[in-house]
Amino acid sequence: MPILRTVVDPEESHKLAVWMAKWRLTAKDRVPDDEKLSVRIFGRKITNPIGLAAGFDKNGEAIDGLFDLGFGYVEIGSVTPEPQPGNPPPRLFRLNNDKSVINRYGFNSHGHKAIEVRLRDRLRKYFYREMKLHPTTTATMIAEGTSLSDALGVNRSLREGKLLGINLGKNKWSDPESVDDYVKGIRTLGGYADVLIINVSSPNTPGLRGLQRKGIFERLLKEAVSSRDELKEPRPALLVKIAPDLSDEELEDIADAAVHSNVDGVIVSNTSISRPSSLKSGGLSGPPIKSLSLRALRKIYQRTNGKLTLIGCGGIDSAEDALEYAKAGATSVQLYTSFGYDGVGKAREIKDGLVKLLKDKKWTDMIGKGEMDNTNPEDKIN
Ligand SMILES: Cc1cc2nc3c(=O)[nH]c(=O)nc-3n(C[C@H](O)[C@H](O)[C@H](O)COP(=O)(O)O)c2cc1C
Known part of the structure; x- marks a missing residue:
């Protein structure tokens, strides 16, 4: 990727x-993860706490190539119900001086159906390769609603000690206040995910971030949780992903709503709308x-006394x-x-660094053990 970066346009x-990861032309992390990095999350053990966030593999094309790079968790999406092209290019901009990026992709997505077909195909190939289950047997089982990975006791990531997340978005033309698009996503893709994420925080879909408002947010989460509860066991964990640009009061409301609605956790955070005016x-x-x-x-952790799982x-x-x-x-x-x-060595670099930093401690010893940082974040951005 550092080489690619110098030769072509960002998109x-x-x-x-993505294409290289799809065809598994990238490196493989063959070193087993150090035991001190393992952590239990949503009732399952992952061998390391470093995940790839949504937006890199929006359409679930490169899942295995990305797990090969050593991430403990890979999140695909955001996926919208119907296919949509997203905003017109250019829509991805590098700010090389501070290693940052601005994007306004606007949920370019192949849509639920195409991604479901892709995930089903991945399952079939896996069961054929690993278990010698004939493709027609797997096709019949899937048609009858049997979840193969569950029947055979493997995570939906199809990797031991790793989890697959599917991040759900909304179509541009959907009613901004409606939760239907998320419900459709939970029903269509829930059976392929270890974790489902309700994304209410991307800044490039008009009205989407408004779903974080008090009142509407709790209703949205409750409907999402009850749709998830209708799925067959074992059900995926359900998370919500929020923006970083919220006031203390808004964060407290979000924390309270998340606890009341029984979601399993919160991802903090998506991209920010704050930046220098230039x-x-x-x-x-x-x-x-x-x-x-x-x-x-930090605010959400303090408000919930650590009751909610935070990513x-x-x-x-x-x-x-x-x-x-x-x-x-x-x-x-x-x-x-x-x-x-x-580039591709990033997960390994961070894992090795953590093993050194942790010395004789474990990752799990460190969760919530921080001191307060009261610096005003706006000072650092501008
Ligand atoms: C190009 C790009 C596309 C993204 N697309 C999505 C997306 O579709 N859904 C989503 O929830 N987050 C999306 N994100 C946000 C990331 O998942 C992540 O929350 C954010 O970039 C902050 O993490 P980072 O600083 O490590 O990049 C995108 C980010 C980038 C840079």
């Missing part, structure tokens, strides 16, 4: 990187948003950053932008 290099519109990601995301995560995301570029999120209350973390800049 073209993104596509090429920069383009869209969502900002990378190191400049870290303090904003951390502040939001930290925003500007993670090193093992130190990952650990800062754990101390603030994150059970695991995700990254995207630093992977885009530094």
